[in-house]
Amino acid sequence: MAPHAGFDTDQIKDKARKDLLYLLEGVRGKKNLVIERSLAGPIGIFVKFSTLQDYGVDKVFFLENGNTDVSQQNVVFIARGECARHAQSIADHIKRIQRESQTGHEFSIFWVPRRTLVSEKILEEAGVLGDTSIAEFPLYFLPLEKDVLSLELEDSFSDLYLRKDPTPTFLLARALMLIQQRHGLFPRITGKGDNGKRLADLLARMRQELIAGEDSNESNKMGLTPSTSIESLIVIDREVDFATPLLTQLTYEGLIDETVGISNNQADVDSSIVGVAPQPTSGSSKSVGATPVQAKKRKIQLDSSDRLYHQLRDTNFAIVGTLLNKVARRLKTDYESRHGTKSTAELRDFVNKLPGYQAEQQSLKIHTGLAEEIMRHTRTDQFSRLLEVQQNLAAGADPSSQHDSIEELIARDAPIAEVLRILCLESCISGGIKPRELEAFKKMILQAYGYQHILTLDALEKLQLLLPRGSPMAAMIPISSATPNSGAKTNYTYLRKALRLIVDEVNEHDPNDIAYVYSGYAPLSIRLVQCILQKQYLTSITRGGSANNAASMATGGASQGWRGFEEAVKHVRGQTFDQLQKGEDKAVKARSLLTGSGEKKTIFVVFLGGITFTEIAALRFIAKKEEARKQIIICTTSIISGNRIMDAAIEKSSLGRNTT
């Protein structure tokens, strides 16, 4: 591979695998593995269970289950070091095993991604620190796809916005720092949002610390000069645009996530929908986390190794049926072609292709099943009602006109997450709900779903998702653009026009704008990315909408920050920033001379606090347009959806019904 052929995410995968296997190798003999549940999926992405077996792993347990047995002398724990809870439960495990077992055990702990003072202190207080050997397993970014890197921190959303815990920001900065150390500094960091600003500051700080760090020898000087292969880093804080994830995602992948749920590229689907797995007993296809396969559910791998899925995932669901149909017909004619074979050579040719056909047929079967299931869901009255309300709200219809529909949803006992999503959407888009109406809704929700949701509603308010209009937190929508306090709250009313969030004529078959992912609504978060990457395009479609943007516009690429859209960006919540990272001038010049400027450059788009599949689809759409000049790599703390946002807030237990 040529050194500048772009950023390759596979090497991150390889490194993670090597790191883990190296650590496992260090523990001699057979061992039992105890993994934190949320890590099982991510680990499954880069290493197969059979490989682990080759490295002496006998059984795998979940840390949360507390059922680790004493069958092996070596016990290896893998858990996230940032979480004090895990340290405590590891300590409990160790003590229990030591109590139950006559023979001595060797305990190892691999902290992901780093060992922490707090965890170690807890182990020390529990009196087990001396019995363990501790190592770090520096797993930061996980490549979900060739263009998507995720930290896969399940709780990152609630950590950041509900609990105001800066850990995800810190880990993201660390992860980006590793990329910088390898590929050079991001020459420009542009972004939006308070947490995003914090991230940028942290990066600057870490850079300083790296320079001040002890190992300042030749080898990593590379990391301290601006990269020639990376063009810039774009940071979007989720806080900037809560509305987008609250809308129902309408791409195929997005809808699978909404209806079935995708985690770590896998979906648990009822086997009645997709058929039974072809060889359920073969250990090789089993991933790390896979506990004995239940009869009912089947894990389905959803990534680009499935060619059909790769083709379908980012399309609007409206055309998935047609596409599937087309593939089915092609497959049939291909298959029928065997009747036409004359010579043995042709026949052999056909037989060679057979496994390919079979794989394709398998995946066709799965996706037809899935699509049908989703269709069943989308055809319901409730779904269309929901979608209608969402689209009306997004388009800026008078919110109170939608209240009847919402009330009906509550009365019909629709899932609470759906109802809350709509209410939050309204609150986000129209700057809060009128206090009296909000109170009425709150009462209805408490009555319909139980009083435990006092906590849910409080959490939503803390998240600033559900606010009464005119409350200090909801910060009135500035009527004129000159209002100085802009930036406290995203002003969708203004932005809808300024950035043309609503595109009426979307063509789902041959999309011409990112709005296709929501059938007419262009996600604000991605519009912001376009403000940086696709200035010309955005100006052309917003021209006439707002005159001040359409002013003189240079043709440059991303190296111009927010230029031309400063006004619009002011109406988005949070701080705006645009920084250049410079190294020693001479070195930069020399290097840019050496490498020339005609190269394809990489742009990192970072979504702090999570990204939805639709946004990924939209970014891929942009990437496709800019293919000739740029490569876009998406980085995020985790994949989110409206339901996952709601899950962060929704209280699960109910009053007076504690079974324990």
Place this chain on the structure above:
Amino acid sequence: MANPTADWEKVGDKFYRKVQLYTAVFDQDLELENYIVTGCSYGGAVALYRDETKLHSFRGTQASKSSIDLYSCAGKLIRRINWDKGSIKGLGWSETERLIVVTSDGTVRCYYDLQGEFTQFSLGHGTEEYGVKACRFYGSGFVALLSNNHLVSVSKYDEPRPKLLATPPEGEVHSWTLIPPAYTLSRSVEVLLSIAQTIHVVDATESEDRLLDIGPFTHISVSPNGKFVALYTATGRAFVITSDFQNRLSEHDSRSKIPPKDVQWCGNDAVVIAWEDEVHIIGPNNAAARYFYEGRVHLIADHDGVRIITNDVCDFLQKVPEVTDDVFRFGTESPASILLDAVEQLENQSPKADDNIQLIRSRLVEAVDTCVKAAGCEFNIHWQKQLLKAASFGKSVLDIYNSDDFVDMCETLRVLNAVRFYEIGIPLSYEQFLRLTPENLVRRLINRREYLLALRISTYLRLPTDRIYVHWASQKVRVGSEDEDTICHLIVEKLSGKRGISFEEIARAAYDEGRGRLATELLNHEPRAGKQVPLLLSMEEDEIALDKAIESLDSDLIFYVLLHLKKKLPLASFFRVINTRPVATSLIESSAQADDSELLKDLYYQDDRRLDGANVFVREALEQPDARTSIDKLSLASKLLSDTRDVSFEHKSLLEASALLKFQDGLDRDLSETFTGLSVNTTFFKLLELGYTSRAKKFASEFKIPEKILWWVRLRALVSARNWSELEDMSKVRKSPVGWEPFFALILSAGNTKLASVFIPKCAGGMQSSEVIAMWEKCGMRVKAAEEAVKSKDVEALDRLRAAAGVGTVEGREIERLGAGLRR
């Protein structure tokens, strides 16, 4: 100049040479035979400790005070460490030149610099009880043998985790040694124990008998590359075998009745056996050579040879490197030797020089290369020069030659000669230097406080210099006699503008020395916030530590400080500290939510965050096992909110929640069904579904269920209970707040077309006729649908209906009839 081959000795077909490194090493009064002498690899320091098992003459109280003395190889005293911690059972070095001292009770001290600074840990695993008998060391760790034959292994010193190896059999251990983990298949250290006639190999998991019958062995030694083992039997025979015990390579009979003092490997090819003052070197195939010394000799094995130390001299015994052999061997006619000769001729201004060059013209490159390499292997500066000159001369004749190696070698030799100088006393061979790496050499110099030389070498070899400065500054802080301002000024002035300086380390040194103010001042120059925190904490600068931690945004660090403070401070002042720092507060909140609700209550109370405080109680209420205690918790929560205006909604909700629980409790008892845990709507639903209509009505009015919702829930409940009569009653009401379509839709989907059809006329008001036709059709009433079609003059629909009904049927005829009216 003496011929370099003068001290070569032939052992088999190979030559060995003894290089005299230093003379007059130790004081003549020092009775070396009474000392345990152990040296660090790579020409490192030598530690002397008086052997407790030997008698020694009384010399007054002064001299009897025991100490560990650290010398350089040239005999320069680096440091005297006074020792009063009991009997030493193990004295050894790590490859980073840390001195490890193990006492019989299992205490391990690790002197990490040569200046007496140490860390300490204990071996555990029963060492206090049984006592350590002996220790064997390797590069990064050691193994201790206890008196009950148990083996405890320590594999690293930074975070020592002493581990018990597999239990070997009982019996007297005649001698033992280990194979470092880097050379074993298992990646764990392996210990070879000579017990009775045989050898047992012990690793982390098992102890295996190698089934030999030629023991017992008084000495076992493993070659530096871990591949061979030398065994010396009590009968004076020496064996060399492979370390997997599969092949016996050679055998030698020393014909000595006296057991030797030491058996060591010299490189990987020969074994050195030392008696009091006699050293034998035994090569393959029973070849041997002898050296004689005055006084007791001590052997210090290194990677490529053995250092021999006596009172007078420090010698280095090694196999003659191939390149050196190539150049100097007597009678050789190798190109390199001719090139060397040429340079001599050149110095004598003899034309023979050119003849020589012409002679080897075709192999000149090889000759130059060999000369460069041989220069590296030479300890004698004269010959180094001579060889380099030869190389330079040969190079000048060549048209094209890559001089990189030559330049590197010149640089390296300059460094090597500098450190070999007797005042420094590190007699590194070229090969050792390559293995040690220049960085580690600089580190060793720093430990010896040879800052100037370290700095010179670093700049000369383009290595980072930050460590040198930091170490210097730390020493300055420790021992400098100037006042604090001067020192601080001095250090900052010297170190400003240098990259990679860790002021934290210097500050820590200052703090450890009790110079708190100086430490604080120095710490201000540290750019890394995270680094400052632990020191600030130990300096009790709690709030600054917290601020610095928050600045770093490293939640682990923040939390660490918070835990520390929480333990240390009274609650009120703890809250005062975190109140002004939102990040700290939110971290405490989220962690307390998981496990410490009392703390949370206190926090919210003192901060007057009533709603949050109430929510803590709500959360507790959720965890209660039964309704009664839940109600108690809820009332506690509502009490908190009772006199606050802007949370009246929450207050009301809490009261309702308690009321609901009470009502449900009553229902549970009366109706023997479980209602507890349901919401208002679902309770209402369940009551209706079960047919308790009047109770349901009472319940609805008590909880003020809004009209529309009331109707919806009622509709759903009745449909789900298939309570058609009740539904029919509802149809008689004139107006429904939710319209009649839901009635139609739900009843239809429940399968009662007849009842559903009742609602069609009621919904028809605001609808398109086509929709109404569809509704009738869905109920299977085509005639009614046809009537509607006639009403709206929809011929198309009519035709469709007729076709669907079939021409001959009753329905069909009826539709025909109706249609006829329309046609006309």
